[in-house]
Amino acid sequence: MGKTFKKPEALSDQPTHYCPGCTHGIIHRLVAEVIDELGIRGSTVGIAPVGCAVLAYNYFTFDFQEAAHGRAPAMATGIKRVRPDLTVFTYQGDGDLASIGMGEIIHAANRGEKFTTIFVNNAVYGMTGGQMAPTTMPGQRTTTSPLGRKPLDVGMPVKMAELLAALETPSYIARQTVIKPKYVKKAKKSIKKAFEYQLEGRCFSLVEVVSTCPTNWGMTPVDALKWTEDTLLPYYKLGEYKTPTNGGNDAK
Amino acid sequence: MGKVLMKGNEAIAEAAIRAGCLNYFAYPITPQSEVAEYLAKRMPEVDGVFLQGESEVAVGYMIFGASACGARVMTTSSSPGVSLMGEAISYITAAQCPAVFVNIMRGGPGLGGILPSQADYFQATKGGGHGDYRLLVMAPASVQEAVEMMMEAFPLAEKYRNPVMLVGDGLIGQMMEPVEFPDNLSIPATNKDAWATNGMDTRKSDKRNLVKTLYLNPEELNAHNLLLKAKYERMKQEAVKYEPYNLDSAYQVLIVSYGTMSRVCKTAIDMLKDEGIEVGMVRPQTLFPFPEQAIFEAAACESCKVALSVEMSMGQMIEDVERCIKGRLPVKWHGKCGGDVPTPEEVIDAVKRLIAEY
């Protein structure tokens, strides 16, 4: 009775630099578990962003590249085009993907590049100390929206999953979270599905994972889970927004 | 294949394939879009990769990703586009990844013009991106030389694990000249298993590779910069290329000029010679490493009173020429930057004015 549990092989033994309770750690483990289960560690290349997760390259035990801010999808395109046999994924935060890298992610998705993106949305710039991100909520205080984000001044938060799902090119686009065990299970299923679509050479895949940032939200890790549920999830609705079959004809 | 009449841009494209570069990412920009148009047809014929990116910024990183996983790769662009690739070039150099960049220069700054220019000299040799880095920069003066330099660029990039940049001006890209390709010289790519992220299975190794440029520890970053600098010093010892012209005469003026501009100067020198006026020239074929020693020695010639840097820019290479001559001679500039190439007659007038003055 009961289950065993151990660190996946694809995850290194290096303790992470992430703040206590930061859900990056959970997402890293899910990616590593999926890579172990698919047995692709030897042919996978990960691409780290610029942001808290830049040091992700220290936490995985397979080939890794570190991109310039926002450019991971372009690097992934470069790899996947010259080495389609490699499994390629980018791991990016909301500043990296939805702000400076918006051009790259939209065009990679629109070209149907056959790589996977793990997009961690925690509604703030973490590494640089809590500035407003494109995904910061209305009224949410950050170091660059000290009186709270004003949509009339800087617009509404960007919904990346919906935005990318609107593209005609077939792809797998889902939004998940990891703030509760039941959500962690679903997030892992989605991440695995994304990698499987890549292994089939089928389409571009992206899983947006709504995540916490206790330090820059100024909350305890446990309160951050609650705030995510109460404030982020109503706006960033979970679900699979696009799958290759119902997204028009399959990518050839 | 024998001699073929070919447009510079297309010859550069074909040369890349002949050099075993089967991966091309680019963005259209006058005056070099023909490279992409040519390779869009040609790459499928050789099972190569052709992709038009959404911007030169993205293209710069497609090059980085592809190179970092061990592929031989190149891109071509023009001045404003190369500005956008500046950050990626800095990253690729820091990561010690080989890659070939071609800049078919056009008039600047800003949107500038689409006619030939050499106004990206600083950008190419002094760093268009951030941080201490250098590129091995080659400057062809003809379509034939562009082909030969392209085919040298790939092995040089891999030898130094550093990007190589070929700078031609709009003319090199646009004009047609007879070209002869070395017969299918496909320079074998070097083994990159030691550093490339080409997949652990590919290398049959369980040691993973990491290509990154972040060094938060100051000692590590300093050591990394010293390692890169050592490469540039090696380039200075091993990779300098220049062409002397009429230096065995008793020349009164020493011209330093490269690319298309140097061909115009050759014509001017020949015409002056007929008038009994001797002018010598050093033509840098590599802009970095710069032919410092050659220019320093050429300036020592007894009969020579003045040096003249002839550039299609407002005077950028002149700073290096002055640096190398170390005060032995006054160094003057002559050039134009609107995109119309100075004529031999204009160069002759400039030379005669100098002779009168000095």
Add this chain to the structure above:
Amino acid sequence: MKLKHTIDINICKGCGLCITVCPKKVLEIADKVSSKGYYPAYQARSEDCIYCAICCTMCPDVAITITESADEAAFKQEMEA
């Protein structure tokens, strides 16, 4: 087959996520700071643990492992370590 639930106090950052999800309320924050400067989680009521691994799924640092220790000796030896 005996299961062993371990929290590595050199990795645990005392974030408390595991505590909030443990269905049996086994875990609590220790009152003694670890060598890393955190108050790590620990099994306050280890007898209630049903080895469901839900805490493991919520741990951002993979500080919690559940391992099999077949024979008592190995089990004891592990306990001392």
